[in-house]
Amino acid sequence: MSKLLSWKDLSAPIIAEAGNSVLYKTGGWRALKPVLDQSKCIRCLLCWFYCPEPAIKRREDDSVEIDYDYCKGCGICANECPVKAIAMVEEGVG
Amino acid sequence: MAVALQLKGQRRVGMTGDEAVAYAVKQADVDVVAAYPITPQTIIVERIADYVHDGELKASYVAVESEHSALSACVGASLAGARVFTATSSQGLALMWEIMWIASAMRTTIVMALANRALSAPINIHCSHDDAYAVRDAGWIQFFAENVQEAYDLTLMAFRVSEDKRVLFPSIVNLDGFILSHALEPLYVLEDDVVREFLPPKEPVNPIDPERPMTYGPLALFDYYFEFKKAQAEAFKSVYPVILEVFREYEKYSGRKYEPVKAYGVEDADVAVLILGSSAGTARYVARRLRSKGEKVGVVSLTLYRPFPASDLVAKLKGVKALVVMDRSYSFGSPGAQLFMDVAAAFANESERPLLINAIYGLGGRDLLPEHVEEAFRKAQEAARAGKVEERELWLGVR
Numbered sequence: 001m002s003k004l005l006s007w008k009d010l011s012a013p014i015i016a017e018a019g020n021s022v023l024y025k026t027g028g029w030r031a032l033k034p035v036l037d038q039s040k041c042i043r044c045l046l047c048w049f050y051c052p053e054p055a056i057k058r059r060e061d062d063s064v065e066i067d068y069d070y071c072k073g074c075g076i077c078a079n080e081c082p083v084k085a086i087a088m089v090e091e092g093v094g
Numbered sequence: 095m096a097v098a099l100q101l102k103g104q105r106r107v108g109m110t111g112d113e114a115v116a117y118a119v120k121q122a123d124v125d126v127v128a129a130y131p132i133t134p135q136t137i138i139v140e141r142i143a144d145y146v147h148d149g150e151l152k153a154s155y156v157a158v159e160s161e162h163s164a165l166s167a168c169v170g171a172s173l174a175g176a177r178v179f180t181a182t183s184s185q186g187l188a189l190m191w192e193i194m195w196i197a198s199a200m201r202t203t204i205v206m207a208l209a210n211r212a213l214s215a216p217i218n219i220h221c222s223h224d225d226a227y228a229v230r231d232a233g234w235i236q237f238f239a240e241n242v243q244e245a246y247d248l249t250l251m252a253f254r255v256s257e258d259k260r261v262l263f264p265s266i267v268n269l270d271g272f273i274l275s276h277a278l279e280p281l282y283v284l285e286d287d288v289v290r291e292f293l294p295p296k297e298p299v300n301p302i303d304p305e306r307p308m309t310y311g312p313l314a315l316f317d318y319y320f321e322f323k324k325a326q327a328e329a330f331k332s333v334y335p336v337i338l339e340v341f342r343e344y345e346k347y348s349g350r351k352y353e354p355v356k357a358y359g360v361e362d363a364d365v366a367v368l369i370l371g372s373s374a375g376t377a378r379y380v381a382r383r384l385r386s387k388g389e390k391v392g393v394v395s396l397t398l399y400r401p402f403p404a405s406d407l408v409a410k411l412k413g414v415k416a417l418v419v420m421d422r423s424y425s426f427g428s429p430g431a432q433l434f435m436d437v438a439a440a441f442a443n444e445s446e447r448p449l450l451i452n453a454i455y456g457l458g459g460r461d462l463l464p465e466h467v468e469e470a471f472r473k474a475q476e477a478a479r480a481g482k483v484e485e486r487e488l489w490l491g492v493r
């Protein structure tokens with residue numbers, strides 16, 4: 001988000017305009033990063049189904065991609081993937 | 095309400111503290127009541143349930159499964175724009191504790207009657223101020239009634255204060271369990287149309303509206319939580335002048351004068367006691383007796399406990415050499431019981447201040463007798479003479 005407001009700009013903790021939670025990029029919380037190997041993926045969509053964010057995007061052809069803006073690195077997708085197509089690597093390394 | 099006589103456009107009636115609060119709530123024309131019964135508050139919500147059932151009050155009465163749910167329902171209703179009331183005591187308030195902080199930070203305007211009762215264990219249903227003290231930091235305005243009349247008046251005023259757009263904080267009206275909640279006393283009640291004029295319908299600020307969706311109470315971490323708390327702290331500081339204004343306004347309608355700090359005999363007093371709630375009358379009775387013998391003693395009591403009227407209290411106690419702060423509760427391991435700590439903090443940077451003694455009294459509904467108050471005055475007089483306090487903590491009347 002842009003400039004941080006002072007307490008003087010705040011009153012009750014209300015967000016008066018709807019639909020702006022997307023502005024909060026929770027991907028910054030990640031310590032481990034899921035890396036998807038498309039060559040192993042069998043398009044079963046289990047990762048898409050299980051991701052709690054949801055930060056796995058389903059494409060037209062049922063292939064998947066990871067949205068790193070919101071992926072918190074919980075590792076559920078890697079755990080659920082039946083063919084081990086997702087590896088969790090340290091953030092900033094892989 | 096059997097005997098009613100006309101006087102100055104007000105009716106003189108007989109009611110218990112609980113009935114008087116319920117009557118004020120009916121006259122305030124609340125929209126939503128969510129409550130769970132607990133002694134000694136139960137009669138309040140029972141009477142309100144009667145009013146709703148009999149069609150005398152058009153409100154939705156939400157019978158919930160616990161106090162936690164009661165206050166949660168109140169928060170939602172208040173944010174939706176309703177005028178909201180609840181009542182509880184002791185363990186019930188303890189169960190509400192989590193939501194107490196949310197109700198304040200979300201700037202709801204809930205009014206709660208708290209029929210003060212000791213916290214367990216051992217189980218007790220009678221008066222201590224444990225419950226009120228336990229939520230002193232939660233951001234609620236707190237009034238203390240001394241008698242049934244005040245319980246009625248303060249309930250009406252609490253709605254007006256809480257809903258004022260310069261305030262928007264919830265209020266508690268404390269009334270001593272059984273001593274006031276169940277005592278039948280004469281009081282004057284306003285006519286319904288007078289109440290309507292004093293207390294027009296609530297004008298909600300940012301109410302919940304499906305046409306205009308908003309997020310209430312979102313996540314705010316290290317980046318914003320601090321600023322929200324500072325904003326809340328500053329907003330709470332603007333409450334005090336509005337309370338003074340509402341007290342003056344109410345006097346115009348009722349002829350009854352309210353002040354945050356009530357003082358008796360302190361102008362020339364050497365020693366004084368400070369007390370909350372129904373026992374103030376006993377303290378003044380003893381002071382009157384001693385003053386008639388020429389002893390310079392005084393009594394101060396607080397109608398307003400939060401925000402704490404620190405500078406008013408300091409000003410009124412000017413010249414007092416020793417003060418006994420009377421606490422109907424105890425704070426284990428702390429350097430003084432709850433009211434004592436407030437008073438010590440209020441005097442912290444004053445060059446001229448009284449010696450302070452802390453008297454614990456009346457726990458679990460034990461009567462405060464005139465001789466207990468006299469003992470407090472004697473200890474204060476000894477301290478004033480000696481220029482120091484020998485025994486800082488007294489337990490008045492304990493075996």
Ligand code: SF4
Nearest residue numbers: 051071072074075077
């Ligand atoms: S690591 Fe967690 S948040 Fe990220 S894509 Fe996988 S399941 Fe979703």
Ligand code: SF4
Nearest residue numbers: 041042044045047081
């Ligand atoms: S769970 Fe594994 S195989 Fe299935 S879609 Fe996701 S990455 Fe591909």
